Amino acid sequence: MRMRQNPQFDRKNCFVPTSEIIAVEETELNKKQRNIGKWQKMAKPHAFTVYYVKKARNHRWRCSDVTFWCVDEHLCNQWIQALKELLEMQSKPKQLLVYINPYGGKRQGKSIYEQKVAPLFSLASISTDVVITEHANHAKDNLFEVNINKYDGVVCVGGDGMFSEVMHGLIGRMQKDSGIDQNNPKAPLVQCNIRIGIIPAGSTDCICYSTVGISDPVTSALHIIVGDCQPLDVSSVHHNNTFLKYSVSLLGYGFYGDILKDSEKKRWMGPMRYDYSGLKTFLSHHYYEGTISFQPAKHTVGSPQDKDSCRTGCYICKKSEQQLSQQYKECGLKHEEDEEEWKVIKGKFLAINAVNMSCACPRSPKGLSPAAHLADGSADLILVRKCSRFDFLRYLVRHTNQDDQFDFSFVDVYRVKSFQFTSKLSEDNESNVTDIGKKRFGQFCRDHPACCCNIASSTWNCDGETLDSSAIQVRVHCQFVKLFARGIEENSKDEAAYSQSSIEQLL
Numbered sequence: 001m002r003m004r005q006n007p008q009f010d011r012k013n014c015f016v017p018t019s020e021i022i023a024v025e026e027t028e029l030n031k032k033q034r035n036i037g038k039w040q041k042m043a044k045p046h047a048f049t050v051y052y053v054k055k056a057r058n059h060r061w062r063c064s065d066v067t068f069w070c071v072d073e074h075l076c077n078q079w080i081q082a083l084k085e086l087l088e089m090q091s092k093p094k095q096l097l098v099y100i101n102p103y104g105g106k107r108q109g110k111s112i113y114e115q116k117v118a119p120l121f122s123l124a125s126i127s128t129d130v131v132i133t134e135h136a137n138h139a140k141d142n143l144f145e146v147n148i149n150k151y152d153g154v155v156c157v158g159g160d161g162m163f164s165e166v167m168h169g170l171i172g173r174m175q176k177d178s179g180i181d182q183n184n185p186k187a188p189l190v191q192c193n194i195r196i197g198i199i200p201a202g203s204t205d206c207i208c209y210s211t212v213g214i215s216d217p218v219t220s221a222l223h224i225i226v227g228d229c230q231p232l233d234v235s236s237v238h239h240n241n242t243f244l245k246y247s248v249s250l251l252g253y254g255f256y257g258d259i260l261k262d263s264e265k266k267r268w269m270g271p272m273r274y275d276y277s278g279l280k281t282f283l284s285h286h287y288y289e290g291t292i293s294f295q296p297a298k299h300t301v302g303s304p305q306d307k308d309s310c311r312t313g314c315y316i317c318k319k320s321e322q323q324l325s326q327q328y329k330e331c332g333l334k335h336e337e338d339e340e341e342w343k344v345i346k347g348k349f350l351a352i353n354a355v356n357m358s359c360a361c362p363r364s365p366k367g368l369s370p371a372a373h374l375a376d377g378s379a380d381l382i383l384v385r386k387c388s389r390f391d392f393l394r395y396l397v398r399h400t401n402q403d404d405q406f407d408f409s410f411v412d413v414y415r416v417k418s419f420q421f422t423s424k425l426s427e428d429n430e431s432n433v434t435d436i437g438k439k440r441f442g443q444f445c446r447d448h449p450a451c452c453c454n455i456a457s458s459t460w461n462c463d464g465e466t467l468d469s470s471a472i473q474v475r476v477h478c479q480f481v482k483l484f485a486r487g488i489e490e491n492s493k494d495e496a497a498y499s500q501s502s503i504e505q506l507l
């Protein structure tokens with residue numbers, strides 16, 4: 001829709017796709033407005049206001065509005081009617097279930113929602129049922145009871161852990177309603193089509209940042225209001241035949257696992273806890289022995305060292321998903337699992353990170369794997385082998401600048417569709433004496449960071465929550481959940497060029 005700002009206010013044209021209109025309202029003109037410019041000669045001008053998404057730099061969205069005036073009341077009502085009918089036809093949510101974590105991040109979830117998000121939802125005439133969680137897993141348990149079909153979407157106000165909780169509730173509900181046993185690693189899981197919206201109010205917020213391009217509550221609220229839909233890969237994690245967790249951002253063993261384990265006890269520090277535990281873990285410099293086996297993701301058309309990363313309407317995600325479903329049709333899951341060979345790597349690792357997305361976040365704008373794709377049915381498996389503290393520091397610093405994080409002799413990255421890991425400890429089961437010794441010894445090392453021997457085993461960090469066992473089997477489920485997002489739009493310099501071209505058209 002091409003809108004002319006009011007002549008006397010602003011001579012710039014602005015182009016707004018109707019899909020990015022938030023609301024249309026009849027405007028009551030006050031006395032002062034009536035007496036502006038040429039309208040004052042009119043008997044009784046009529047007006048309506050269009051609220052729309054205004055895109056600023058760095059993927060930031062804001063709500064802007066423009067008022068249209070005309071003399072003909074009938075014409076004015078026709079415009080309002082036409083635009084309202086247009087909005088009705090789009091997949092914009094009308095009824096949302098909102099979970100707020102009052103303790104996540106800087107503990108501002110409730111005020112962020114009430115001050116920044118609720119006013120926008122009411123402007124867009126979205127009705128909400130709001131639940132302020134009282135304990136961990138409150139949201140997850142609640143999702144097994146609510147009448148989920150009443151809602152067009154579920155919104156979580158918090159960080160990655162809160163998203164993970166809502167996602168587990170929705171997926172778990174879907175499997176339960178379909179009679180699927182999640183403990184079977186090969187179970188044909190039922191997709192969850194209810195969209196999830198994330199209002200960032202946590203510590204890392206990497207899921208929001210990686211799917212929207214910024215961690216900003218208003219921007220995320222506007223993506224929910226316009227009814228965006230971004231599919232997302234989900235990894236299922238099992239230990240033997242027991243379901244552990246789903247993961248969409250990071251499955252990290254070693255460095256990120258130890259950071260999480262140490263920071264859990266320091267939640268009162270808020271986001272700072274990761275900096276404190278990060279430094280402590282870096283200094284302890286523990287490495288872990290184990291065996292990784294994985295199946296390369298043959299169906300994908302991209303690679304972790306591509307230069308073009310995942311963007312809105314990503315071709316690589318679309319093409320990879322097509323090739324995966326083609327493979328599935330031709331030879332089915334059974335053959336696919338056997339047919340692809342498993343690669344095996346044994347070694348000593350400082351970190352093992354499997355990411356379903358770039359894991360970009362305010363702390364690391366490019367993320368752990370900049371070219372990872374949101375919806376290509378694969379995960380990037382990053383192996384950081386034992387190296388000196390200095391080299392590991394160089395590797396970490398690369399996460400905060402534009403240099404290639406994988407350009408080190410001790411770093412390998414593979415695009416996989418499934419992988420397994422066992423720690424040397426669980427492999428050395430020939431004599432439990434060594435195990436007891438290592439466990440006790442391990443505890444001593446853990447409490448004395450100065451020692452840099454290898455502790456028996458680390459902990460898996462799964463989207464910011466710890467896993468109970470170190471031996472896991474992971475499988476990627478392509479485009480398994482959907483977010484109220486659209487991926488990262490082309491970068492803002494294009495937007496600047498875009499608005500420049502619209503001004504040129506006018507002049």
Ligand SMILES: CCCCCCCCCCCCC/C=C/[C@@H](O)[C@H](COP(=O)(O)O)NC(C)=O
Pocket residue numbers: 159160161162202203204205206249250256260274359361363364368396397399400461462463464465
């Ligand atoms: C000396 C220079 C060091 C620079 C290090 C850069 C590190 C970049 C950190 C990226 C972490 C991305 C993975 C995110 C995982 C989140 O799911 C998890 C939980 O996020 P939440 O706290 O629930 O929002 N956060 C952490 C740190 O484990």
Ligand SMILES: Nc1ncnc2c1ncn2[C@@H]1O[C@H](COP(=O)(O)OP(=O)(O)O)[C@@H](O)[C@H]1O
Pocket residue numbers: 100101102103104105106132133134135136137138157158159160161162163165201202203204205270271464465
């Ligand atoms: N009311 C609550 N009290 C305590 N913990 C909660 C509550 N609501 C949610 N949680 C738990 O807090 C954890 C972290 O939440 P999150 O929003 O990710 O904060 P952060 O980003 O700081 O980790 C989640 O695993 C969630 O299960």
Ligand SMILES: [Ca+2]
Pocket residue numbers: 233355356357372373374375376377378379
């Ligand atoms: Ca992926």
